[in-house]
Amino acid sequence: MSVIKVDELKKSFGNEHALKGISFNVEKGEIFGLLGPSGSGKTTTIKVMTGEFNATGGHVEVNGTPQKHFGKTSYIKNLGILSDKSSLYERLTVKDNLELFQKLYNAPKNRVDEVLKEVGLESEKDKRVSKLSKGMKQRILLCKAVIHKPDILFLDEPTSALDPTTTEKIHDMLEALRDEGTTIMLTTHNMDEATRLCSNVAFLHEGVIRDHGTPADLRHKYKKNEIHLTHEDGQVETIERNQENEGRIKDAVSDKDIVDIRTDFPTLGEVFKKVTGKELV
Numbered sequence: 001m002s003v004i005k006v007d008e009l010k011k012s013f014g015n016e017h018a019l020k021g022i023s024f025n026v027e028k029g030e031i032f033g034l035l036g037p038s039g040s041g042k043t044t045t046i047k048v049m050t051g052e053f054n055a056t057g058g059h060v061e062v063n064g065t066p067q068k069h070f071g072k073t074s075y076i077k078n079l080g081i082l083s084d085k086s087s088l089y090e091r092l093t094v095k096d097n098l099e100l101f102q103k104l105y106n107a108p109k110n111r112v113d114e115v116l117k118e119v120g121l122e123s124e125k126d127k128r129v130s131k132l133s134k135g136m137k138q139r140i141l142l143c144k145a146v147i148h149k150p151d152i153l154f155l156d157e158p159t160s161a162l163d164p165t166t167t168e169k170i171h172d173m174l175e176a177l178r179d180e181g182t183t184i185m186l187t188t189h190n191m192d193e194a195t196r197l198c199s200n201v202a203f204l205h206e207g208v209i210r211d212h213g214t215p216a217d218l219r220h221k222y223k224k225n226e227i228h229l230t231h232e233d234g235q236v237e238t239i240e241r242n243q244e245n246e247g248r249i250k251d252a253v254s255d256k257d258i259v260d261i262r263t264d265f266p267t268l269g270e271v272f273k274k275v276t277g278k279e280l281v
């Protein structure tokens, strides 16, 4: 079941056409990745979903709610949002911050300890936020975004500029949330992140979705048309996969001199470059 339906979404800022009619669906309980370089329109898309921007055209529906009602509390209260604008009260402790949002959202009191445990920061709960590292703050912001167990979680570049250990912890938490039924839509330009987490991705470039699908399907679709045959002496022979070489490829299977037959699948980053002509940075 699609919980996010986006059809021909357009968003312009004056003469700047940030989104030129993008369409995609996000299924319930999946992690969907909107991938694109800086300026491609990722944040604009998220901001339309969270009611911060009105669309210029097209149709958007989230959790059964049409876009015209995105400003309502009843819509917002079922969302979790993590963006570069998300913030905490620096002078308050971690626990006080989270208790504030737990009360605001009417979430059970034990959620504060529960989310802190999930991100491995229980021991920091009495620290002031101002004393935390950047990675710790990001994890607390994620706690804040999910304190009320939202149906849908929007994450704008959740791990950008974080160290690998913190990134790993955040990924673990997102997978746990997904397993509990939360639908997650994230933006990223980190291909490893998308490959690990996302069941479906869309490549956004200059306000247009250039291609979409599962990471595996996209890597398969854009694979090189080559086969590598490794000989017993370690030499690698690369041949084109075509009609002319069909017999040679078939023979290689039973050829005792061939110890390995391999097709190179491109990384998602390489696929993005092939589709858009641009690096994903």
Ligand SMILES: Nc1ncnc2c1ncn2[C@@H]1O[C@H](COP(=O)(O)OP(=O)(O)OP(=O)(O)O)[C@@H](O)[C@H]1O
Binding pocket: 013, 016, 017, 018, 036, 037, 038, 039, 040, 041, 042, 043, 044, 045
């Ligand atoms: N409030 C705004 N007013 C005017 N132009 C805007 C506004 N927000 C975004 N834009 C423009 O829309 C385009 C897409 O921006 P957007 O922030 O959505 O890109 P992005 O993919 O999220 O980039 P990044 O990875 O750098 O965050 C850019 O050309 C940007 O200048």
